[in-house]
Amino acid sequence: MADFHEKPSPHYHPIGIFFHWLMALMVFAQLWWGWRTSFLMAGFEKADAYVVHAQLGAAILVVAFLRLGWRIIAPFVAPKLEAPEDLPGWQRLAAEVTHWLLYALMIALPVSGLIMIGSTAPETLERALGVTAFRDVDFTTRAQLEHFMERAHFVMIWGMIGLLALHIGAALKHHFVDRDDVLARMIPWLGRDRPAPEGSAARKANAAKAAR
DSSP, X not given: OOOTTSSOOSSOOHHHHHHXXXXXXXXXXXXXXHHHHHTSOTTHHHHHHHHHHHHHHHXXXXXXXXXXXXXXXXXXXXXXXXXXXXXXXXXHHHHHHHHHHHHHHHHHHHHHHHHHHHHHOHHHHHHHHOOOGGGGSOHHHHHHXXXXXXXXXXXXXXXXXXXXXHHHHHHHHIIIIIOOSHHHHHSGGGOSOSOOOTTOHHHHHHHHHHHO
């Protein structure tokens, strides 16, 4: 068996790239759809919109677990990907924490949303996913669930938006300010032939090679 850890990879594995951009598309679509749905008047159109919202949320939940599974097994089956040599320790930690918080929200947001829909309108969740469990829950319990999940869902939505802004901002900083290959690892066609910034570890390494 080949040792995948002998040589660092220039970019993420295609499976990882696929999951990343699929999830990004689904999350942004869901955020937009949820925002749009919130402005609809109560009625058939809004009920139909919540059916789509629930279905997309369930799809995000499935993809989140698949992506999490890939992240767990990737180190054993895919080439190793090293962080930039000059990346400060606090940035490494921040990136790791941000990624795991995003994973947590990719699971918690759909779960809270589905419970909220089921407790508010059991027939909508049944139409969307065929789930009938909330039919047997008494009205008082459903009202309490709706109250809690609605607030939790709202807080987590803004948490997701904040983390996405941080994640995107960091990626753009790496590409346009640090001029390293972090963004190119997820978008291979961006290339890796741009000059490294003055004083960076990459620039020093290139200078050392040229001096040999």
